[in-house]
Amino acid sequence: MRRTGHxxxxxLTIPALLLFGIFFVGPSVYSIYYSLTDxxxxxxxxxxxxxxxxxxxxxxxxxxxxxxxxxxxxVIVVIGKNVNGLLLALAVNTKMRLQGYFRVIxxxxxxxxxxxxxxxxxxxxxxxxxxxEFLGNIGLGxxxxxxxxxxxxxxxxxxxxxxxxxxxxxxxxxxxxxxxIPDSYYEAAKIDxxxxxxxxxxxxxxxxxxxxxxxxxxxxxxxxxxxxxxxxLTNGGPGNASQVIALEVFxxxxxxxxxxxxxLNVTLAIFVSVISIPVLYLMRKRxxxx
Amino acid sequence: xxxxxKAALTRILLQIVLLLISLVIxxxxxxxxxxxxxxxxxxxxxxxxxxxKWLFENFMTVIEQGKLLPAFWNSILITLASTxxxxxxxxxxxxxxxxxxxxxxxxxxxxxxxxxxxxMQIMPTIRLFTVMDIYGGYLNVIILYTAIxxxxxxxxxxxxxxxxxxxxxxxxxxxxxxxxxxxFHIILPLLKPCNITVLILLFTGIWNEINIPLYFLxxxxxxxxxxxxxxxxxxxxxxxxxxxxxxxxxxxxxxxVLFLFMQKQFINGLTEGAVKG
Numbered sequence: 212m213r214r215t216g217h218x219x220x221x222x223l224t225i226p227a228l229l230l231f232g233i234f235f236v237g238p239s240v241y242s243i244y245y246s247l248t249d250x251x252x253x254x255x256x257x258x259x260x261x262x263x264x265x266x267x268x269x270x271x272x273x274x275x276x277x278x279x280x281x282x283x284x285x286v287i288v289v290i291g292k293n294v295n296g297l298l299l300a301l302a303v304n305t306k307m308r309l310q311g312y313f314r315v316i317x318x319x320x321x322x323x324x325x326x327x328x329x330x331x332x333x334x335x336x337x338x339x340x341x342x343x344e345f346l347g348n349i350g351l352g353x354x355x356x357x358x359x360x361x362x363x364x365x366x367x368x369x370x371x372x373x374x375x376x377x378x379x380x381x382x383x384x385x386x387x388x389x390x391x392i393p394d395s396y397y398e399a400a401k402i403d404x405x406x407x408x409x410x411x412x413x414x415x416x417x418x419x420x421x422x423x424x425x426x427x428x429x430x431x432x433x434x435x436x437x438x439x440x441x442x443x444l445t446n447g448g449p450g451n452a453s454q455v456i457a458l459e460v461f462x463x464x465x466x467x468x469x470x471x472x473x474x475l476n477v478t479l480a481i482f483v484s485v486i487s488i489p490v491l492y493l494m495r496k497r498x499x500x501x
Numbered sequence: 502x503x504x505x506x507k508a509a510l511t512r513i514l515l516q517i518v519l520l521l522i523s524l525v526i527x528x529x530x531x532x533x534x535x536x537x538x539x540x541x542x543x544x545x546x547x548x549x550x551x552x553x554k555w556l557f558e559n560f561m562t563v564i565e566q567g568k569l570l571p572a573f574w575n576s577i578l579i580t581l582a583s584t585x586x587x588x589x590x591x592x593x594x595x596x597x598x599x600x601x602x603x604x605x606x607x608x609x610x611x612x613x614x615x616x617x618x619x620x621m622q623i624m625p626t627i628r629l630f631t632v633m634d635i636y637g638g639y640l641n642v643i644i645l646y647t648a649i650x651x652x653x654x655x656x657x658x659x660x661x662x663x664x665x666x667x668x669x670x671x672x673x674x675x676x677x678x679x680x681x682x683x684x685f686h687i688i689l690p691l692l693k694p695c696n697i698t699v700l701i702l703l704f705t706g707i708w709n710e711i712n713i714p715l716y717f718l719x720x721x722x723x724x725x726x727x728x729x730x731x732x733x734x735x736x737x738x739x740x741x742x743x744x745x746x747x748x749x750x751x752x753x754x755x756x757x758v759l760f761l762f763m764q765k766q767f768i769n770g771l772t773e774g775a776v777k778g
Contacts, residue, residue, distance in 0.1 A: 227594035242622035324709035
């Protein structure tokens with residue numbers, strides 16, 4: 212029997228391609244045009260205004276502060292989630308009876324919606340909340356803060372909640388990396404007289420590179436796209452102290468300034484791409500070479 | 502002997518430290534859970550004390566006033582429909598991406614790749630749905646979740662299918678099955694383990710997500726669970742934290758229960774998704 216079709220015909224990709232192409236790529240391409248217009252809801256005509264929206268963004272204190280906050284937040288969560296995740300993984304990876312329990316408990320927060328977690332932390336972080344009360348009771352009263360009301364530390368507090376929620380997730384990825392290292396490596400090092408610290412930097416650390424890359428990238432991209440954490444905890448406040456790019460997009464959307472909002476959204480897309488695509492490219496290249 | 506004792510001691514200390522850390526994880530969730538049973542004055546101390554009287558009626562109040570049941574069904578509908586559509590379309594496409602090694606298939610791979618990183622553009626998408634006259638309803642949310650989740654699950658399936666021997670599908674094809682028949686009878690049954698990973702990944706992701714319903718569901722009757730929770734907080738956050746906590750507890754419950762019953766699948770599914778995608 213003569214077959215005319217191909218077994219892996221490209222027709223099979225059509226549904227995915229159409230959906231992704233029309234509803235993700237299409238608007239992404241169009242957004243570049245819209246970001247160069249004075250698109251406002253309720254106005255009949257849309258006219259081209261060049262880079263005016265971008266000038267507005269980078270000339271506005273509120274919006275540049277939101278950009279600064281986004282990067283600040285991303286840096287804090289990348290460091291916090293990875294340091295915590297790695298330390299927890301190293302601790303849990305020792306032979307212990309409660310390993311299963313710790314894995315489940317530390318992982319639990321990340322199956323719950325960020326919105327729910329955020330709202331739970333609103334009273335916890337209140338100036339008279341349980342965190343400050345606890346710090347006072349254990350003699351650390353000098354650490355008490357107006358976590359969500361002090362404009363200087365509000366971003367750190369929001370990042371802290373996210374670190375609280377996601378460290379266990381990153382822990383599990385590091386844990387998988389750790390458990391992939393053959394015991395024989397450590398035994399060989401021990402025979403050669405390596406100290407614990409030496410085998411950590413000589414074996415554990417390099418062998419964890421893939422897990423490390425993934426965790427860095429996930430926390431970085433997630434950090435730059437941040438929306439629900441500040442939305443639930445402060446809604447950008449007090450004032451505009453905890454605004455981030457994605458929240459500003461939402462506020463421009465609400466005010467009908469869709470041209471400006473789109474320009475902000477495009478700015479975010481550019482930041483995320485410029486930062487993460489080269490990182491990913493290098494990662495993939497290195498993995499292929501290895 | 503001394504060294505071994507020291508190691509044992511370190512291990513015990515380590516477990517104690519980890520236990521304390523696990524309390525840090527549990528405490529806020531417990532404040533929520535216990536607070537859900539308290540009365541509106543008792544709850545304002547936001548502590549770990551047991552309620553004086555367990556007020557189960559808080560949950561009834563919340564289900565009624567927070568309109569949790571319709572929100573729950575909205576979430577079910579949107580999550581299941583988007584998950585099913587994503588699994589079907591992305592595994593079909595992955596079959597081609599995994600088996601063919603041409604310039605076109607590599608191009609498609611990178612084309613999808615962009616979608617795993619770059620944030621979506623909201624307002625032009627709204628415009629598109631408005632022109633199509635489906636903006637604001639279930640359909641546009643389901644389409645959107647499918648569109649943005651295709652790339653990631655496509656990668657997972659591509660990686661997985663590469664591990665299935667090619668002979669299996671080729672022999673079926675030679676025996677006269679069409680490409681689609683081969684997919685449904687040979688490939689799809691073999692994808693079961695990967696389906697579970699993708700299912701858990703998509704289910705929790707979509708169930709918990711708030712951004713898309715916030716922009717794309719303009720009818721309050723169609724709002725999803727996390728969205729209804731936020732609106733409920735807006736109404737009662739100042740006065741009735743016990744009700745807010747009851748609302749949060751009920752909203753968190755479905756996924757938490759699923760997680761506790763299927764811990765292994767959840768932990769493996771959610772992390773495997775990240776590692777392989």
